[in-house]
Amino acid sequence: MSEDVELSHVNMDFGKFRAVNNVNVTIKAGEFFSFLGPSGCGKTTILRLISGFMDPTGGAVKIGGKDMIGIGPNMRPTALIFQNLALFPLMPVWENIAFGLEVRGVDKATRRAKAEELLKLVDLHDSADKKVSQLSGGQKQRVAIARALAVEPKVMLLDEPLSALDLKLRQHMRAELRAIQKRTGVTFIYITHDQGEALAMSDRVGVMSQGVLQQVGTPMEIYNNPANGFVASFVGENNVFEGTVKSLSNGVATFATSSGNFTSKVGPGVVKGTQAKIYVRPEHSFLQAKASTKTNSIPVDVAEMAFEGNFVNIFVKDAKGATHMVQAQNDPNASPPVRGSKQHMVFDTEDAVVLVDAATASH
Amino acid sequence: MSSKAFGNFVIRAYLVIFLLFMLLPLVVMGGAALNDSRMPSVYPWVGFTGQWFSDLWNDQVMWGAIRNTLIVAVCVVGISVPIGTAGAILLNSVKPNVRSFIYGFMVAPILTPGAVIGISTLLFWNNFHVSAGLHLSVLGQVSFIAAYVMLLVLARLQSFDPGLEEAALDLGANHGQVMRRILIPHLYPAIGAGALIAFFQSVENYNITLFTRGNSQTLTVYVGSKIRSGITPTINALALIFIVLTVIAAITYEILRRREQARQALIKIEDE
Amino acid sequence: MGELFRRYGYGLSITMVGLTAFWLLMLVVIPNLVLFEFSFKPYLPVVDLGGPKDVYSLKNYETFLNSPIHITIFWKTVLYSSLVTLTCLVLSYPLAYFLSKVCRPANAPTIFLLLLIPLWVSEILRSFAWFIILAFQGPLNALLLGLHVIHDPIRWLSGFNGVIIGLIYSYVLFMLFPIYNAISSLDTNQVEAAQDLGSSMWRTHWRVVIPHSKPGIASGCVMVFMLCAGSVIVPSTLASTNSRWFTEIIQQWMFEGLDWNTGAAYAFLLLVLCILFVSIVMRVLNVRLVDIAK
Numbered sequence: 001m002s003e004d005v006e007l008s009h010v011n012m013d014f015g016k017f018r019a020v021n022n023v024n025v026t027i028k029a030g031e032f033f034s035f036l037g038p039s040g041c042g043k044t045t046i047l048r049l050i051s052g053f054m055d056p057t058g059g060a061v062k063i064g065g066k067d068m069i070g071i072g073p074n075m076r077p078t079a080l081i082f083q084n085l086a087l088f089p090l091m092p093v094w095e096n097i098a099f100g101l102e103v104r105g106v107d108k109a110t111r112r113a114k115a116e117e118l119l120k121l122v123d124l125h126d127s128a129d130k131k132v133s134q135l136s137g138g139q140k141q142r143v144a145i146a147r148a149l150a151v152e153p154k155v156m157l158l159d160e161p162l163s164a165l166d167l168k169l170r171q172h173m174r175a176e177l178r179a180i181q182k183r184t185g186v187t188f189i190y191i192t193h194d195q196g197e198a199l200a201m202s203d204r205v206g207v208m209s210q211g212v213l214q215q216v217g218t219p220m221e222i223y224n225n226p227a228n229g230f231v232a233s234f235v236g237e238n239n240v241f242e243g244t245v246k247s248l249s250n251g252v253a254t255f256a257t258s259s260g261n262f263t264s265k266v267g268p269g270v271v272k273g274t275q276a277k278i279y280v281r282p283e284h285s286f287l288q289a290k291a292s293t294k295t296n297s298i299p300v301d302v303a304e305m306a307f308e309g310n311f312v313n314i315f316v317k318d319a320k321g322a323t324h325m326v327q328a329q330n331d332p333n334a335s336p337p338v339r340g341s342k343q344h345m346v347f348d349t350e351d352a353v354v355l356v357d358a359a360t361a362s363h
Numbered sequence: 364m365s366s367k368a369f370g371n372f373v374i375r376a377y378l379v380i381f382l383l384f385m386l387l388p389l390v391v392m393g394g395a396a397l398n399d400s401r402m403p404s405v406y407p408w409v410g411f412t413g414q415w416f417s418d419l420w421n422d423q424v425m426w427g428a429i430r431n432t433l434i435v436a437v438c439v440v441g442i443s444v445p446i447g448t449a450g451a452i453l454l455n456s457v458k459p460n461v462r463s464f465i466y467g468f469m470v471a472p473i474l475t476p477g478a479v480i481g482i483s484t485l486l487f488w489n490n491f492h493v494s495a496g497l498h499l500s501v502l503g504q505v506s507f508i509a510a511y512v513m514l515l516v517l518a519r520l521q522s523f524d525p526g527l528e529e530a531a532l533d534l535g536a537n538h539g540q541v542m543r544r545i546l547i548p549h550l551y552p553a554i555g556a557g558a559l560i561a562f563f564q565s566v567e568n569y570n571i572t573l574f575t576r577g578n579s580q581t582l583t584v585y586v587g588s589k590i591r592s593g594i595t596p597t598i599n600a601l602a603l604i605f606i607v608l609t610v611i612a613a614i615t616y617e618i619l620r621r622r623e624q625a626r627q628a629l630i631k632i633e634d635e
Numbered sequence: 636m637g638e639l640f641r642r643y644g645y646g647l648s649i650t651m652v653g654l655t656a657f658w659l660l661m662l663v664v665i666p667n668l669v670l671f672e673f674s675f676k677p678y679l680p681v682v683d684l685g686g687p688k689d690v691y692s693l694k695n696y697e698t699f700l701n702s703p704i705h706i707t708i709f710w711k712t713v714l715y716s717s718l719v720t721l722t723c724l725v726l727s728y729p730l731a732y733f734l735s736k737v738c739r740p741a742n743a744p745t746i747f748l749l750l751l752i753p754l755w756v757s758e759i760l761r762s763f764a765w766f767i768i769l770a771f772q773g774p775l776n777a778l779l780l781g782l783h784v785i786h787d788p789i790r791w792l793s794g795f796n797g798v799i800i801g802l803i804y805s806y807v808l809f810m811l812f813p814i815y816n817a818i819s820s821l822d823t824n825q826v827e828a829a830q831d832l833g834s835s836m837w838r839t840h841w842r843v844v845i846p847h848s849k850p851g852i853a854s855g856c857v858m859v860f861m862l863c864a865g866s867v868i869v870p871s872t873l874a875s876t877n878s879r880w881f882t883e884i885i886q887q888w889m890f891e892g893l894d895w896n897t898g899a900a901y902a903f904l905l906l907v908l909c910i911l912f913v914s915i916v917m918r919v920l921n922v923r924l925v926d927i928a929k
Binding site: 370371374377378381382384385386388389391392395402403404405406445446449450452453456457463465466467468469470471472473474475476477478479480482483484485486487490502503505506509525528537538539541542563566567569570573574583586587590591598599601602605606609610612613616617620624 | 638639642643644646647650651652654655657658659661662663664665666667669670673726729730733737738741744745746748749750751752753755756757758759760761762763764765766767768770772773774777804808836857858861862864865866867868871872882885886889895898899902903905906909913924925927
Binding site: 090099104 | 526527530531544545548
């Protein structure tokens with residue numbers, strides 16, 4: 001029904017440029033797995049390696065335990081949903097969906113029946129005979145999914161399929177995709193640069209930068225325990241202080257910065273004396289009138305405020321002129337701090353973490 | 364009258380004169396077909412006759428020439444369309460430097476005088492003891508007509524999304540199925556236009572045919588020889604038939620085009 | 636080549652390469668090489684082929700150089716072909732600009748359709764039409780006499796008049812269409828921006844429209860010159876004994892002299908002439924071959 005996808009020590013070189021660098025990950029059968037990263041990080045290359053449009057220059061790609069090297073895209077148990085969907089403009093909707101069956105020599109009546117069935121699955125009941133050009137963006141999306149599902153793939157590969165949609169529809173399709181995945185149980189491998197999409201839909205996320213897989217984990221792990229500075233800053237916002245690790249004891253680091261000393265958790269690979277950065281989420285940063293002695297504290301001036309509805313972003317400046325953000329829940333009964341007022345930004349040791357920048361090669 | 368309005372008037376007057384310059388000769392030539400004069404002319408007008416059409420109808424040599432012309436044209440279409448299409452697809456998937464190199468050779472025949480193509484074809488096949496004849500006319504014509512097909516198909520390929528080929532492969536199609544179901548259907552308009560142009564280019568070809576035909580007649584060569592020796596208004600009768608057919612085709616096309624335009628406009632209104 | 640195989644597989648790729656190779660090698664490149672080789676060989680009876688007399692020489696080209704008549708005809712062909720090309724350019728440019736930028740876009744297709752009618756009626760009949768019109772006792776002289784523009788009928792078909800008119804009529808559309816296409820691709824805003832900045836009509840054309848339409852102009856010039864210099868039909872219909880065309884000399888060698896070798900040499904000269912013209916146009920207008928043949 002669905003199968004594991006195993007990438008072991010996968011390298012992909014284009015001339016001197018290494019697009020994918022020693023990637024190791026096993027995506028479990030039936031899992032919704034996202035590769036998340038900025039454009040050019042190698043995630044699309046990974047997708048093309050799995051679908052068979054390219055073979056890696058090093059390492060192995062296995063699907064269901066079978067080595068896939070040398071097997072063309074038309075012989076692999078994968079189905080790819082293209083970024084621009086790549087629906088066939090000259091075929092009606094149902095022929096698009098049934099194309100995979102047509103090339104396998106399935107007779108017309110069966111093809112038609114299967115197409116109708118899949119159209120129901122994706123909630124497009126009366127569109128079988130429509131032209132592709134008559135469909136809306138969201139409908140095209142569903143046809144693309146139905147077309148991919150028609151060949152009963154073990155693994156479904158999705159290349160930023162929602163990027164062309166407007167915001168509302170995109171959020172709706174997130175839930176839809178997730179529901180279809182659960183209904184069919186097919187392994188979904190999803191490529192995106194949108195952290196919101198990756199966190200909302202996936203069972204696990206792999207964050208990539210410069211061809212290197214930086215961290216693999218559940219969305220919560222990725223957000224709450226980023227492995228390095230790249231992951232922390234790519235997934236969510238942070239207040240960042242640069243400095244040196246002065247001492248380490250019981251998993252707590254004392255960290256010297258030009259704005260003062262802070263205590264924090266210790267990220268992977270951080271040792272005493274490391275030049276590193278400390279990361280604090282805005283929602284874990286608070287403003288208070290007096291300096292705190294129990295926790296990390298730094299004097300700031302309130303510079304700017306942005307009201308977002310359910311919460312307020314307060315921008316503050318420290319003595320060095322660096323801007324930080326404090327995110328507070330909207331409380332109609334409390335008055336927000338006054339612009340220009342002197343405050344102290346405080347954050348707990350458990351909410352701050354010292355991280356090295358980013359892995360340049362996986363181990 | 365402002366200078367701009369005057370300029371506008373001049374250019375419109377010029378357009379009318381230009382159209383008359385292009386079309387009046389055809390009227391004169393066609394009109395001469397109906398004049399009861401031994402020499403083809405509209406002046407002086409002797410009287411109306413259908414004589415030249417019945418002469419034409421009874422001209423057995425001409426019927427043979429028409430048959431040959433059609434055979435050659437069908438062969439040219441049959442060979443130049445696959446060659447031109449293959450050439451365009453090939454050109455579209457090679458490296459840029461190779462591409463411009465091959466492209467140069469492909470378009471060269473369009474820029475080569477027909478007489479040169481005709482003579483070089485004749486000499487080349489003569490080396491293999493293939494003597495002159497309509498088969499050589501076909502090969503000679505294909506050499507430049509395939510280039511027209513190639514250019515049309517190449518232009519159409521610009522609007523093709525190669526992602527569709529990948530999508531089809533990914534869905535399990537083999538290369539033949541990708542070609543037959545995805546690429547070729549996209550190219551149909553260009554292939555159709557190419558076939559049409561190939562057909563008419565072949566029918567109208569004179570230069571290449573003249574040097575390669577051997578003793579066979581095609582329509583243009585036959586008309587050419589008639590003009591050189593013993594002109595009779597039967598040529599005008601033939602010309603009038605050509606003109607009428609062209610005009611009918613043009614009018615039909617124009618009606619269809621306007622109807623399609625109106626339909627598109629209607630769809631637009633409905634959408635809004 | 637790698638991409639071709641990847642996209643279409645080995646079987647189809649090899650078929651396509653095979654078809655293209657047949658075209659380019661068997662129909663284009665090698666025949667021209669054979670023409671070149673043939674032009675250096677003497678014209679011999681069959682028995683002497685491969686014998687001691689069958690050696691390469693410049694004899695066929697010397698025939699041309701030793702014949703003042705042929706040289707004159709060659710230069711006149713070049714001269715009048717250039718003249719016709721230039722005339723076609725002057726006639727076509729304003730019309731191309733008008734059709735692409737001034738007249739209502741809905742009307743342009745209808746006008747083109749009217750222009751296409753003479754193009755679809757074959758080249759040979761187009762020349763024949765002018766043969767009738769330009770006849771000594773033909774309609775044109777009758778019209779001009781009737782309007783008292785002239786007092787005596789003109790012998791249009793003597794000298795190069797008839798050929799020039801026939802060539803212009805036959806090939807002017809090969810100039811109009813490429814220039815029209817080139818100007819159509821010019822953003823009308825550019826023309827308006829130039830006028831808005833105070834540029835005169837002449838300057839707008841000289842600095843904006845003409846530079847943009849250079850590929851079309853180049854394409855039109857190359858096509859018209861090649862068609863004129865290589866025209867067989869128009870001269871044979873509309874020329875007289877005192878206005879012979881270079882292609883007629885080639886025909887003489889091929890059909891009357893049956894001397895294919897000298898014919899090949901003359902044809903090769905014609906080819907060189909066209910190649911030279913293409914190179915000059917490309918150099919002068921600074922365009923690439925890809926821009927010319929589209």
